[in-house]
Amino acid sequence: MEGRDRDFVQHIPRLRRYARALTGDRSRADDLVQDTLERALVKFHLWRPGSDLRAWMFTIMHNVYINQVRAGASAVVSPLDDETVQPAIRATQSDRLEVLDLQTALLSLPEDQREVLLLVGLEQMTYDEAAGVLNVPIGTVMSRLSRAREKLRISLKGGAQLPAGLKVVK
């Protein structure tokens, strides 16, 4: 029991990071993490000892998230406003502008593409692991990843010049 608690707690930071990127909103992200942890507790007997606990918890989070999206919880697709993209720690104005664009672009991706992009790019999972978490074939992971990256690249292109000019301020 104690081992399980410790393991769960250990994964909280990464679950939070992923949830934050996924939802773009701090409190909704933490709600998602809480739902995930509660569900993981209830379902813990289903976890195969020796298998990757992190992947298992991300799978649960994916399921919780998708259920919320499907349930059409209006909050899940709330539009961006100033508050949801409030930068926390970045140092310079130029960085902030650049990253605001990234965040906006990220949230404009379809959920399934955003999830793949974040599992791979942020969480640094292998394509196999991401396919396992999302319960889709690896080919689907690749095509979603490809579409996500291209969309992001194109939507960030326009904004790229602005921060470049501002960087002088540093």
Added chain:
Amino acid sequence: MSGLAVTEAELHAHVDGLLPEARRAEVEEYLATHLEDAQRVRAWREQNADLRAWFDPVLAESAPARLRRAASGRRKLPLRYAAVLGWIALGGIAGWFLHDYRIEKSTDTVAFAHRAVVAHIVYAPEVRHPVEVGAEQEAHLVAWLSKRIGGSLKIPQLGSLGYHLVGGRLLPGNQGPVAQFMFQDGSGQRLTLYVRNGAAEGKETAFRYAQERGISVFYWVDGRFGYAISGEINKDDLLRVANVVYQQLNP
């Protein structure tokens, strides 16, 4: 070497550091002569770096206490799951008792208890305005709230337990107006009784217990009304109160 066939998937794997060592050099060679692909690869790399630069600070934040609690096995089962499990168990053991009460009702009941706790947390610490209408206007309070929630309310007398009425207020519930009565003992300990109308027509349930954020709550349905009594006291003491409330409302 520009004739090398490199797939889109390999370009991604290159970005993500997932290419086998041997293949990496070949892909780099390919990129040296395919500038458009090289540009895309560079942009994707930047995306990865940007994502981490932006969201890695979350790793260093200290997690809210509610998440640490949720991760802990020492915590009670989460309220809503505990309740659902409870309902399922009850359904098996005492289906006769629940009649056609459906499972989804339980989530409604749990949401009710949750709102009761939140209302307790919001108003119980209030010093200057704990209630809208004070105990000195008890008759008016009862008449007003009865009218608003559409049923004739009674206020239990908890003097035998050391609690006196402070007053009450009207609150928005899930499906309409809800009444909250507040009681207080000599030490300043406060209890709130949260009442709604039309919870489940003509049904009765046993007491259910939950604890949330340090607040104990017993809740039940009795006829037209749903009740929840909340307080920052232990389960046994609160059960005594709940019993008295129940008896007084069902003479």
